[in-house]
Each structure stands twice: as structure tokens, then as C-alpha cells.
Amino acid sequence: MAVAPGDIRFEVAGHLTGNFIGGQWVAAQSGQRRADVNPADFTDVLGEFAESGGADVDLAVEEARRALDGWRALGPVERAAFLTRALRILDERSGELAYAITREQGKLLKEAAGEVRRAEAVLEFTTGQARRLGGVTAPAEEERTFAYTFRRPIGVVGLISPWNFPLAIPMWKVAPALLAGCTAVLKPSPLTPLTSAVLVDVFRAAGLPNGVLNLVQGDAAAGEALVANPAVAGISFTGSLAIGTAIHAGGAHRLLRTQLELGGKNAVVVCDDADLDKAVEAVVHGAFGQAGQRCSATSRAVVDVRVREEFLERLVARVAHLRVGPGFDEASELCPVVDTGRMDAALAAIAGAQRDGGKVVCGGGRAERADLPDGCYLQPTVIRDVPWDAELAQEEVFGPVLAVVDAVDFDDAIRIANSVKYGMSGTVFTASQARAFEALDRFEAGMLHVNRPGVGAYAHLPHTGAKASQYGPPECSPEVFDFYTAWHSACISY
Structure with missing residues (x-):
């Protein structure tokens, strides 16, 4: 061939x-x-x-x-x-x-x-x-x-x-x-x-x-x-x-x-002392790389309320400019999802999150542009104010959809991160060495990361999860x- x-x-x-x-x-x-x-x-x-x-x-x-x-x-x-x-x-x-x-x-x-x-x-x-x-x-x-x-x-x-x-x-x-x-x-x-x-x-x-x-x-x-x-x-x-x-x-x-x-329903915990620019880039990579179709994809950003607005402002500004397109187009930054079934499931998850009180602040539907072929294109979607126990915050979507969940402090963030049945990946952004090691100790996940994107591991490290x-x-x-x-x-x- x-x-x-x-x-x-x-x-x-x-x-x-x-x-x-x-x-x-x-x-x-x-x-x-x-x-x-x-x-x-x-x-x-x-x-x-x-x-x-x-x-x-x-x-x-x-x-x-x-x-x-x-x-x-x-x-x-x-x-x-x-x-x-x-x-x-x-x-x-x-x-x-x-x-x-x-x-x-x-x-x-x-x-x-x-x-x-x-x-x-x-x-x-x-x-x-x-x-x-x-x-x-x-x-x-x-x-x-x-x-x-x-x-x-x-x-x-x-x-x-x-x-x-x-x-x-x-x-x-x-x-x-x-x-x-x-x-x-x-x-x-x-x-x-x-x-x-x-x-x-x-x-x-x-x-x-x-x-x-x-x-x-x-x-x-x-x-x-x-x-x-x-x-x-x-x-x-x-x-x-x-x-x-x-x-x-x-x-x-x-x-x-x-x-x-x-499956996975992976959280990135953004603490009040986090480097927000690095956190935003990691979340964009984890949530929208490969259109979110990874077991280790970042599908939840659990953000301390003291930095929530600033984090969201930077995140939305970054995500809104992602170019959706075919994988062979060098200008594309977000690929299509794999088939119409996956596209429909993602759109249904977005609609469900809105019924549960979430607010779409970026994306929310199919990507439609005159130069796009007929394919499975979705807008990269960010939904804020998602309750920690809402379906979007608990169940895997496997699409370019990110739930932003509020946490009142570090302990609350870890509680929310561990609230799901899955435990594939866990990530924390913090300037505190003590918080970083405490998060590694308390995360109920198999692959753990500090101040870096929370997807995957090296070929010589265990690719593994916890819980379900x-x-x-x-x-x-x-x-x-x-x-x-x-x-x-x-x-x-x-």
C-alpha cells in the first residue's frame, strides 16, 4: 500500500x-x-x-x-x-x-x-x-x-x-x-x-x-x-x-x-496557587487532544473558586480559537470524532449538562464551516457550573467536552476528583510541594501527574487505572x- x-x-x-x-x-x-x-x-x-x-x-x-x-x-x-x-x-x-x-x-x-x-x-x-x-x-x-x-x-x-x-x-x-x-x-x-x-x-x-x-x-x-x-x-x-x-x-x-x-472520568485539580497558564495548556491538551477520545482524557477541571473566573477567562480564550478540521489539514487543531454515534452521544451529554444547571461558555454543538467536508465535526465545548454529582461530571463522554466543577478548597477538590466510579488518571496543578505529594497520596487513580498534562504514561511505566x-x-x-x-x-x- x-x-x-x-x-x-x-x-x-x-x-x-x-x-x-x-x-x-x-x-x-x-x-x-x-x-x-x-x-x-x-x-x-x-x-x-x-x-x-x-x-x-x-x-x-x-x-x-x-x-x-x-x-x-x-x-x-x-x-x-x-x-x-x-x-x-x-x-x-x-x-x-x-x-x-x-x-x-x-x-x-x-x-x-x-x-x-x-x-x-x-x-x-x-x-x-x-x-x-x-x-x-x-x-x-x-x-x-x-x-x-x-x-x-x-x-x-x-x-x-x-x-x-x-x-x-x-x-x-x-x-x-x-x-x-x-x-x-x-x-x-x-x-x-x-x-x-x-x-x-x-x-x-x-x-x-x-x-x-x-x-x-x-x-x-x-x-x-x-x-x-x-x-x-x-x-x-x-x-x-x-x-x-x-x-x-x-x-x-x-x-x-x-x-x-x-473507562475514565479524569480530573485536573487546579489549586488557588496554580500556574494558570500552564494549567490551561494542560487542560486544552488533555480535554481536546484527539477530540477527547482517550481513556485518560481530561474530562473534568476541578477548580478552586478563588481562581475560577481567571482560569475560565484564559481557558475559553484559548479553546474558542481551536480550529476544527480534517486530520490531514495542517491547520487543524481539533480532529473529528470517530463516527456519528460518538458525535450524537457527545451532543446528548451537552444537553444533559445544561438540564442539570451547567452553562455552555464555549462550543456546544456541531462544527459547521463552509470548507468542512461532511464528517463528524464537533465544537470544542466548555461547560461551567457543573454540579459535582451531575451526569456530565460522573460519566465518560469520550468527546471534546469539558466540565468545569467548582471546589471551595483543596480538600473539597480531592473529594470531588475521587467522587466518580473510575480512577484512570489524576492531575494536580499547585506551587506547593506539600499539596502535590498529598494529592498523589489521596488521588484514587492509577496514573498520577503534577503540573503537567494528565494523559498517559511512558512505555516502561504501568498503564493502569484504579476502581472501575x-x-x-x-x-x-x-x-x-x-x-x-x-x-x-x-x-x-x-
Whole structure:
């Protein structure tokens, strides 16, 4: 799939529109297909991708099961050689991947390029863990006895990934799964099938043995079949709380291992001593970067009332000038949301906030400009005076909508920040070292930040949440292998 600079309607290679099972690109057995549409321009259809069902999933799982023993036998150092080759190929195809991400997901091209870099960093870090996947020696209680621990891969794993990071999130599932010695079936979102197809093609080009990594395109039917297949030892899922809990419940009867990264309703606490310019820039980046479509997006600004008006004045002045447009337009600062369903949900959330007493001070509707194509464009929206317990302040929107909530002091701000069921990210802006460390101690969130944007973490740090945002081991970081491997102990008398 060659990509000419500036040409957004590049031709998608036909084989990439199918499933990848047992080392072969194949059509869905049902023959059904689904259109992949550019959310920035509804007239731009990338292609028709496989719409798979249970039969496709079962075939992919069987191929992964057949490949498991041979892949495990290679050992982590030899397995890492395949990942190293994939990293080189990924870098060679980085431009192609960035264009694919922008065209089917909608994010700005510079955001897509950043996602490619993040995927490369994750793959590089994971490859470096090959010589660290060991155990420990331990004291024995008897004479002439040697005791130690070691890891084994859990087996075939199902990897269910979302549309908001269609390259980085599949990568931080695929890479550790393969290095650990598992074989895998990847089921990406039906909204972003192309990016995952190119990712799998990168590993194919790296010479990965047949059946080690399989790709099944499709929607709920494919995901449900993956959870139900008894040969699948674990499911790693990133997505909504409702689907995550359904996956966990669906596999509970057979003790299916699950790793679930779920929703977020993340707060930036702005104290009365905060650097307001830095706080505003961080909130703009966190709330409106990628149109707010991140599990770690800033969806609440909890602001001390003593600086509220000044903060709002600076924030609205900044947000009002954000240029909404297609991801391929270098002048664009805010991309479209991924589809009409997400757009409608965001508009409904805005209307609900107004019913609850919130006041829209910026945006509030669809972005309409003569030069915009027909797409999923929303105005960046700031709503003030949102009650801390209103729906907009409690439930995830996944769109460019920011709730500004008043706090009377620092303690009240922390209480409000912790009032939601989620706990993905927490951020505080303050000049006080004592307040900063107290906030880190009291935030009920997995990823914490001080005086910086509250989105994400590094490739070598745990990507994790608290409360309803996370179940099971974190992703990224060495701790991810606690999902893909099981611990064993051995005692040897001599």
C-alpha cells in the first residue's frame, strides 16, 4: 500500500481487508463485509473489510493452539529476534501507518505520527525484556535442596483492542504476549480495521511462524466467540466498562484470566496557587487532544473558586480559537470524532449538562464551516457550573467536552476528583510541594501527574487505572507479564 505525501485516498491492498489466520490472508467464511469510512469525509471509503463470526474465530484459535508449543520452545531471547525485526519494519512503514490511522480514525496526522512513535517505543521496550523474564532463587527448608521460581506462558490469548489508539494499544498487547511465549488472536475494533491489518502484516514480514499471531476482523459476534472458546486462556481487553464486565462475567465459569482496561472520568485539580497558564495548556491538551477520545482524557477541571473566573477567562480564550478540521489539514487543531454515534452521544451529554444547571461558555454543538467536508465535526465545548454529582461530571463522554466543577478548597477538590466510579488518571496543578505529594497520596487513580498534562504514561511505566478503570495486571511496563505468564515454583533435592 504505497502512500504519496498529501494523498489521503491511497489504495488499500486487497489482502489487508481480510482476516489473517495461520499465516494466510483469508476472507470471512460468511462472506460478509463492512465499510471502513473516513470520519473526516463520509465520501471517502477506505474499503470493505471482513465481518467475521464464530467460525472464523474458532479457526484462528485452533491455528494459535497448534503453533503454541513450537513458539514457547524458542525461549524469550529467540522470540525477541522476531520482535526486533518487526521494530525495523515498523519504522520503515511508519508513514504508511500514520496515514492509515488518520484516514480511518480521524485524528490529526501529527497525533497519528505520535501514536506510531509510541508503538515503536512499546515494541522496543518489550524486546528489551527478553533477558529479564526470569524468576528468583529462594532459601530451602531442607538440606541439599535447591528452590527457585520461573514463568510459563499461559497459552492462547485473545486481544480485543479499541479504535481510539488502533496501533499503540494492539502493540502493547501483541508485543508482550508474543515475547512471553503466548500465541494470539487479535480482534480490533471494526471502526479501525486497516491499522491493525498493517500491524499484523509487519509481524508477518518479520517472519513470525504461521499461527503465532492471527487477526480476526469484526464486531461483537467475533469478540463473544473469542471469550467463549475454551482453548483461550486469557483475554486482554481495552474498552468500555459495560463490555469489560460482560467479558469477565462471560468467562468466569471457566476461570478465564482477564486483563481489563476500562473507562475514565479524569480530573485536573487546579489549586488557588496554580500556574494558570500552564494549567490551561494542560487542560486544552488533555480535554481536546484527539477530540477527547482517550481513556485518560481530561474530562473534568476541578477548580478552586478563588481562581475560577481567571482560569475560565484564559481557558475559553484559548479553546474558542481551536480550529476544527480534517486530520490531514495542517491547520487543524481539533480532529473529528470517530463516527456519528460518538458525535450524537457527545451532543446528548451537552444537553444533559445544561438540564442539570451547567452553562455552555464555549462550543456546544456541531462544527459547521463552509470548507468542512461532511464528517463528524464537533465544537470544542466548555461547560461551567457543573454540579459535582451531575451526569456530565460522573460519566465518560469520550468527546471534546469539558466540565468545569467548582471546589471551595483543596480538600473539597480531592473529594470531588475521587467522587466518580473510575480512577484512570489524576492531575494536580499547585506551587506547593506539600499539596502535590498529598494529592498523589489521596488521588484514587492509577496514573498520577503534577503540573503537567494528565494523559498517559511512558512505555516502561504501568498503564493502569484504579476502581472501575482497571481489572487485572497493568499494561506496558514489566508488570504486564504477570498477565501473559503464570508463576511456578520448583524444589530439587540432590
